[in-house]
Amino acid sequence: MPFPSLPAPLQAALDERGYAEPTPVQAAVLEPETEGRDLLVSAQTGSGKTVAYGLAMAHLLMGEAGRLPPPGGPLALVVAPTRELALQVQSELAWLYAKAGGRVVTCVGGTDPIAERRALERGAHLVVGTPGRLRDHLERGNLRPQALRAVVLDEADEMLDLGFREELEAILETTPADRRTFLFSATVPAGIAAIARTYQKDALRIAAGDAGAQHGDIEYRALLIAPHEIERAVVNSLRFFEARSAMVFCRTRATVTRLHGNLAERGFAAVALSGELSQAERNRAMQSLRDGRARVCVATDVAARGIDLPDLGLVIHAELPNDPETLLHRSGRTGRAGRKGISALLVPHNRRRAAERLLQAARVQAAWGPAPSAEAIREKDDARILAQATELAGEEPVDGDLALARQLLAAQSPEALAAALMRTLRAPLPAPEDLAEISDRPPPRQHIQAERGDPGAAGSWFKMNLGRNGNADPRWVLPFLCRRGNVTRQEIGRIQVQERETRFEVAPWAADRFAAAAGRPGDPKDAHIRIMPSEAPLADTPRPRSARPPGPPRRPAARPYEK
Known part of the structure; x- marks a missing residue:
């Protein structure tokens, strides 16, 4: 189904980005009955919620003109739980509204508040920020809310989990009474329902898709391991699934530091994210993941909230999460925007029962089996290296290459040269680990x-x-x-x-x-x-x-x- 009627600049931006049809949540917020109403939306993470609320408030911000007025006091305010998510939202809304002349400003903790004040003084159409910094700018008079037509609470359940209820209420109480309010949340616990009753008027409840159904783009694997072989199993999982980028979740900062060091020592291009890092260090880590210099991110749950990495194909739970919500949140970092992903739980055999209860509570079906063995990884390596060597052999030789190849063939046999090529292609690959054989049968x-x-x-x-x-x-x-x-x-x-x-x-x-x-x-x-x-x-x-x-x-x- 194509997108319903949208302002021409937004439709052009979507076409340029290759959006042929809306995701379920995007289609739901564009239905005729949503016109002029507050929305309380729950949808799976990675379902395109940012573009959804960007489209939902388009006519409200642009009116009949089909283009935004000159920047002044902000027309829309988006509140996000973390700096990383706020910066990602700013990036998404910037391209969506670029052809309409939109100017998007961020206000997040850990950055220069004076620079943010000057950006607000120059005018903005949309402001995206974290609860604490937005409240500070409102109280200081840097952020003028009088012209606001829409307020969005993104990942509202996470903001309550992080203790931002007071800040959210302070922000909502200072905004105009005739604004439209959009609450987007993966789940709707009692706290979110209470905020909706207090600060929304006749809100339309939208559950995009089956909120309890398993994410169709995420394949869950439960990998049985020996209790003391978690780090070795992480190495083998990264090597076996060979995703372009991966996230490894741990419970504590100390575990993140130790595992990150071990992965770096084994030859993985890895970065760490935990609460003890400064904002500059977090930004550098994220940038190295986005530009491909790093392929593995080891993180705690709090540090990874709201992170959206391009081409993230693998999530590894090095330590089992405490509750089903955390499991779904971690896993939701992959399988986003229609891409496929794998969520692998490393389950010590003595904790199988706990893992089964966790998966059942999350309403997730996982394929059980042992962690990838060194033999299985070597078999995959052989297939990859053979395909890579065949591809190299099919390329047109550059001037001088054939002459050099003839000299090599005169000095060495073709088998010796082929073996040398295989060793060269295999050399950068981290060595797999030998793991104990664990039966995938349930314990008696x-x-x-x-x-x-x-x-x-x-x-x-x-x-x-x-x-x-x-x-x-x-x-x-x-x-x-x-x-x-x-x-x-x-x-x-x-x-x-x-x-x-x-x-x-x-x-x-x-x-x-x-x-x-x-x-x-x-x-x-x-x-x-x-x-x-x-x-x-x-x-x-x-x-x-x-x-x-x-x-x-x-x-x-x-x-x-x-x-």
Whole structure:
């Protein structure tokens, strides 16, 4: 369906950008019943909401003239939760209104307020900003709201989550009563509904598409991994899916810093985004992603709010989000504007149940499977390199190339030259990581019983060639076994430390996984420790202190009074 009747300058801008037909949210706000009404719109992230409200207020701002008047006091105000989103909105509205003579000014935190005041004094048609900075300009008299015809709250639910309710109410109370108000939000929680009731008049509720349906352009993958192999799985996921640009989400700044350093060390062009960075550092990171100098962004949830990167084809959840809203927000960075994307959740096998509950609450269907293996990545590399070499061979040779090629063929065999080309094409690729083999079958019922304290059937016994002669102690043996065998503490039973060896019990459902992981080379500093199956225990031995049931603390023996 083509766009309904629009002012000629906007229609020309859309044609120039290749907009053949509106997205569902754009079509919804242009329906005849929206004329002259306030709108409360919920739609999936990445559905074209910025262009939607830009079109929705076009006739209101331009009138019958089909062109904007000379810039003066702003006609429209757009409030966004973060600096990055505000700058992206400014960029979108600038090209949309460029042919109509539109002037768009931004007012965001972290920039020079004096420069913003001067820009406002020169006049503007649209002002885009963050809540705190806009309120400041209003209170100082730099931003004159008398001519405002429209106010847009973009990502309104995120602004409430970030604690901007007071600022939003202050902004709305200073704007003209006859303005039109557009609330755009991914979800409509109680706080948004309350703002709509207070500051909107007879608002038309629009839910573009099925708000509860899974985003059709995002493919969800749940990748099972060993608990201690998250960073290796991130490396393999980036290498396997080979997106033009990717985002990796972590929960904390410390994890962002560590993972960013590890990726850079492995040869990835990566940048980090977290709350501890200055605005200048954030701007440089974003610019390097947009111009292609960086391909991977490692970020916390707060730092990545509202970010829209071109050609972002992959989102990796290095750490599972706490709630379904965060999962959908993270995933919504990809699959935007009709492009396809992948959202990959790295799920430690001991957290599979939690991940299943999270996906169910988000109403998302994910394909379960192991994280990409090194072998699978090498197979993909071979196919890519072969295609790249074939493409290079098909290009017309430049003057002198054939003569040089004949000299090389006289000195080396064609096979040797082809192998050298393959090595050259493979050299820039970061090496894949060897991961533990994790079954994609759901854990058996006895696993759940064990987590609740029911030990179930007797476990399988193993031994390692280190005992009291090597200072073996359950306090470090237990975490070592978990790390080496890809198991949890709950899956390790009794531990017997003997003179020259240590025997230990592994839960029956985890025995095969433990044996496979322990049989592979581990950390070089632990290479001298060998693990192998063992016969039944020699005698019943108490469980290690970490596995004993909790009880009352022991009181120290009483001591006689001393002066």
